Amino acid sequence: MTVQHFLSISGGKDSQAVLCKAIERMDHKGLAGFGNMPPRFLAADNGHENPITLEHIDYLSSWLQQRTGLSIEICSANDVPGLTDEAAFARKRAMLREEWSKEKRRKRHRGECSRRREAINRAKLDPAELAEAKAAWRAACDCPVMVSPPVPDDLIEQALAHLYPTRIPFLDIAMLHGRFPGTKTRFCTDETKLVPMMHRKQPLLAEGVSIVEWIGERADESAARAKKLPIQSKRHPNGARQVLYRPIFRWTAADAFAISDRFGLRHNPLYTMGMSRVGCSTCIMVKKRELRMWAMRFPAEVDRVREWERLVALVSRRTAASLLPAPMVPGAADDHGRAVIDKAVEWSRTGKGGRNYDLLIELEQRQADEDGLFCESEYGLCE
Ligand code: SF4
Structure with a gap:
């Protein structure tokens, strides 16, 4: 071999x-x-x-x-x-206008709720058990919902004008994610x-x-x-x-x-x-x-x-x-x-x-x- x-x-x-x-x-x-x-x-x-x-x-x-x-x-x-190439940025530009013109709602899981989710992810469950555990976790979750309002047109235009590759991988990846890693x-x-x-x-x-x-x-x-x-x-x-x-x-x-x-x-x-x-x-x-x-x-x-x-x-x-x-x-x-x-x-x-x-x-x-x-x-x- x-x-x-x-x-x-x-x-x-x-x-x-x-x-x-x-x-x-x-x-x-x-x-x-x-x-x-x-x-x-x-x-x-x-x-x-x-x-x-x-x-x-x-x-x-x-x-x-x-x-x-x-x-x-x-x-x-x-x-x-x-x-990180032009194709990746073109995909992001194509999606951005539609994504940013809508309100975005996202739960911010914290404390005990976060720990329960991590424990489920760590446990080696089969797909059926995993789906059941996740459903129980979602039902018990009362974490706050974060609401991001639609983004004004001028900010969308500004973002679209800057979404082009710099050829610096770390920076390009952060721009494509719209944030730095956590x-x-x-x-x-x-x-x-x-x-x-x-x-x-x-x-x-x-x-x-x-x-x-x-x-x-x-x-x-x-x-x-x-x-x-x-x-x-x-x-x-x-x-x-x-x-x-x-x-x-x-x-x-x-x-x-x-x-x-x-x-x-x-x-x-x-x-x-x-x-x-x-x-x-x-x-x-x-x-x-x-x-x-x-x-x-x-x-x-x-x-x-x-x-x-x-x-x-x-x-x-x-x-x-x-x-x-x-x-x-x-x-x-x-x-x-x-x-x-x-x-x-x-x-x-x-x-x-x-x-x-x-x-x-x-x-x-x-x-x-x-x-x-x-x-x-x-x-x-x-x-
Ligand atoms: S974890 Fe730290 S060293 Fe590793 S790629 Fe991210 S910033 Fe760089």
Whole structure:
């Protein structure tokens, strides 16, 4: 059976550790360790990546090229037909006038009701049981209904005039959704990363080639990750297997850094700048402290996000848009509890409770302004 191995490279320490594991296997077994097919290395550039991470992926690709003759392929949502191209925007423009000229009613499920719905979705019910459980949940739901009035014609025209591809996948996806992703609707990962990578794998699966996907996930990252399995496999109708392989599942963050050190590889410099996540700039799941460091170090990125929020607001029915979702940052009641980037950065500079400017934070900012920026590793890299 033909097998193709794929490695996803994000520019972070875990995928770099997986890259090292693959090279270790190649050193010991040669291509025989990969079913005699050279493994393929994929990274997704969604246009919202930190430029330092893109440079780091470039560095890893050059290192790989020198060592094995292979390199990292860059995937983009722009390569997937119908995802962010003119056809996708034309579909959206065609639907928008009709959708926005009607009143929109939507239930906002909260608290216990939300938890009941999540429990139903998590339970492995057969279709009949699922339909029954959902019907019971709907009958018991008394959550408030949100009513959005029809949108005035001038705002519809304004949105239609701006609904054209920018060729920046993250921005285009947000414009097509009329909003930025949220904690529960994280379409950014799916549509700007997973789908473009799957687009490279799908033709092989369709030809009956089995694929093994090496993934840099570790159990100690979160309770949800700990529930996953080191190896998962599913069979496609044509007989091809799709295997998810997590070679560093039982490792700690320190183990991940250590293998790169053994191979003499540099770490992503963002780890020494106070970032625990090094992908998007900035990730929607950013922590308060990281948000503060990001804004301090990358003011041009804050300007870019502010401009993106303006563009997405122009094509949003709510006429407002903010990158960071409500549970991450306390925001304005008139924007579903979300805060635009400037408000979020302001909040990140406050102490616990979000009201008082912390004296230490002020001092930190002053030191950064006066003495240049300092090393802030979350992983003790500078110790
Ligand atoms: S914003 Fe965060 S969750 Fe979304 S794709 Fe980027 S890194 Fe992933």
